Amino acid sequence: MANSDDKILLQTINISKTYPGGIRALDKVSFELKEGEIHALLGENGAGKTTLIKILSGILHPDEGKILYNGVEVAFKNPLDAMSLGIGVVHQHPLLIPNFNVYENLKLYATIIRQRLKIEELTNLLKIFKVEKSVLDKKIADLPSSIRQKIEILKVLLFKPKVLFLDEPTSALTPIEVEELFNILKDLKEEKKSIVFVTHKIKEALKISDRITILRRGKKIATLENKGNLQEDVLATLIVGDTTLKAVSEKVEGLPRNASDEHVLVVEDLHARDDLGIYRLKGFNMKLRRGEILAIVGVAGNGQKELVECLTGLRRFDKGNIRYFNSIYTHIVDFCDVVRKYKVSYITDDRIHTGIARDLDFLTNIMLRDICIEGRGIFIDKKYFVKRAKEMIAKYDIKAPHEKILVNQLSGGNIQKLIVARELEVKPSIIIAEQPTQGLDVKTTIFVRSLLLSAKGDTSILLITYDLEEALSLADRIIIMYDGKNVAEHSSKDIDLKRLSLEMLSGVT
Numbered sequence: 001m002a003n004s005d006d007k008i009l010l011q012t013i014n015i016s017k018t019y020p021g022g023i024r025a026l027d028k029v030s031f032e033l034k035e036g037e038i039h040a041l042l043g044e045n046g047a048g049k050t051t052l053i054k055i056l057s058g059i060l061h062p063d064e065g066k067i068l069y070n071g072v073e074v075a076f077k078n079p080l081d082a083m084s085l086g087i088g089v090v091h092q093h094p095l096l097i098p099n100f101n102v103y104e105n106l107k108l109y110a111t112i113i114r115q116r117l118k119i120e121e122l123t124n125l126l127k128i129f130k131v132e133k134s135v136l137d138k139k140i141a142d143l144p145s146s147i148r149q150k151i152e153i154l155k156v157l158l159f160k161p162k163v164l165f166l167d168e169p170t171s172a173l174t175p176i177e178v179e180e181l182f183n184i185l186k187d188l189k190e191e192k193k194s195i196v197f198v199t200h201k202i203k204e205a206l207k208i209s210d211r212i213t214i215l216r217r218g219k220k221i222a223t224l225e226n227k228g229n230l231q232e233d234v235l236a237t238l239i240v241g242d243t244t245l246k247a248v249s250e251k252v253e254g255l256p257r258n259a260s261d262e263h264v265l266v267v268e269d270l271h272a273r274d275d276l277g278i279y280r281l282k283g284f285n286m287k288l289r290r291g292e293i294l295a296i297v298g299v300a301g302n303g304q305k306e307l308v309e310c311l312t313g314l315r316r317f318d319k320g321n322i323r324y325f326n327s328i329y330t331h332i333v334d335f336c337d338v339v340r341k342y343k344v345s346y347i348t349d350d351r352i353h354t355g356i357a358r359d360l361d362f363l364t365n366i367m368l369r370d371i372c373i374e375g376r377g378i379f380i381d382k383k384y385f386v387k388r389a390k391e392m393i394a395k396y397d398i399k400a401p402h403e404k405i406l407v408n409q410l411s412g413g414n415i416q417k418l419i420v421a422r423e424l425e426v427k428p429s430i431i432i433a434e435q436p437t438q439g440l441d442v443k444t445t446i447f448v449r450s451l452l453l454s455a456k457g458d459t460s461i462l463l464i465t466y467d468l469e470e471a472l473s474l475a476d477r478i479i480i481m482y483d484g485k486n487v488a489e490h491s492s493k494d495i496d497l498k499r500l501s502l503e504m505l506s507g508v509t
């Protein structure tokens with residue numbers, strides 16, 4: 001563990017940053033990173049964590065304040081300046097090029113940062129990350145998010161940084177992979193590397209860090225030594241800064257669960273292949289009852305992605321069928337038609353690419369569903385939507401100054417709230433929710449979950465999640481997905497966690 005007379009390697013003094021839209025993302029933040037420590041940067045969505053990382057890695061310039069490296073003031077003109085001091089960053093949103101294969105991406109990165117790609121180093125890291133060598137030839141777009149995330153981290157480690165920033169690196173990882181990552185980080189620490197681990201998850205911060213700095217709405221609230229004496233609820237209060245947390249979490253627990261026997265969505269014997277022609281669905285079955293929340297739980301990469309793609313018309317299936325209410329499909333050519341006919345909502349886990357139109361404003365994004373799916377086009381009543389947008393911002397507590405703000409200026413959590421708001425406000429009959437709280441902070445997570453729970457009843461919800469806790473706290477029933485099949489089913493009332501974990505990890509029932 002780092003002790004107090006350790007050398008301070010990197011330091012900020014009174015750093016502030018206001019974005020062009022007027023949002024003050026950082027307000028006189030002073031932060032110290034010691035040599036050989038793992039320092040967690042903890043805060044809810046929109047707290048300013050990513051902004052601080054971007055400033056420390058030369059992507060953004062502060063409006064005021066200083067950065068010191070080894071006690072000497074530095075001014076990063078660009079990311080290369082930071083890299084030349086040995087600062088490596090794993091960004092929150094992967095920067096890999098989807099149409100390139102893994103090797104080409106690594107090669108490209110090496111070229112950009114003017115380094116040589118060493119094959120022995122690469123082979124070694126692949127082993128440490130438990131990634132098959134054959135993955136090097138696969139296109140990024142075809143890889144599950146957990147492997148993509150590993151490649152992202154590996155890419156930065158290849159060039160042996162002295163300081164490593166990881167911005168929410170675990171959101172695409174399964175619990176076991178998180179453990180593995182933590183072990184890798186501990187080894188790096190042994191090598192005297194300094195690590196800033198950005199997270200909104202209190203448990204992760206407690207587990208991995210020597211010290212924790214808490215940011216709230218752009219301000220540094222505290223830096224705490226983590227010596228096993230910190231309480232989760234104390235940290236939660238520091239992060240959120242009010243009593244909202246307790247109120248919302250009571251709401252989640254207090255809601256009734258009920259469902260009927262009518263089926264609104266049925267999947268039978270579904271077989272489908274991925275883009276490489278490998279079977280990812282091998283006879284999957286499920287029935288969603290009216291008014292229930294059914295969770296599909298499993299380790300990432302067991303066919304969940306392909307299942308959602310089949311359900312939303314993005315992937316053809318070879319065998320089996322999907323039934324929405326009375327319509328049986330052997331392939332879904334026009335998902336918009338299904339959405340129109342049966343009021344289906346889809347909350348995607350790829351919020352940046354498919355959930356929204358990044359470069360358009362909030363208002364347009366709210367209208368998107370009507371413009372594209374309902375086919376209203378020119379008949380849109382804009383005044384009505386302005387009113388609706390304002391209402392949504394208030395009701396869903398979205399941190400947007402006005403409805404004209406470009407969506408790419410919102411934090412991830414607020415973008416997710418936008419998507420959830422848009423998809424819930426149509427009062428759908430079915431919601432397909434794919435990792436709806438991925439990457440969200442505690443408060444927003446509880447909020448989104450409470451929204452799903454209160455929609456339940458009139459709405460039936462299919463929840464696809466890698467987060468067991470989420471499935472347990474929301475679902476009436478849980479189906480375990482393993483190797484493209486449903487291997488087990490549980491009612492949430494009687495769960496044997498040990499058995500369930502075993503089913504998830506090995507398909508054993």
Ligand SMILES: Nc1ncnc2c1ncn2[C@@H]1O[C@H](COP(=O)(O)OP(=O)(O)O)[C@@H](O)[C@H]1O
Nearest residue numbers: 019023025045046047048049050051409410411
């Ligand atoms: N490019 C941007 N333009 C305008 N505002 C932004 C931009 N990026 C982030 N923000 C705003 O700055 C605040 C801090 O965001 P961010 O640093 O991403 O927080 P965190 O990483 O803690 O979730 C948020 O209110 C966010 O909406």
Ligand SMILES: [Mg+2]
Nearest residue numbers: 049050051092
């Ligand atoms: Mg962030």
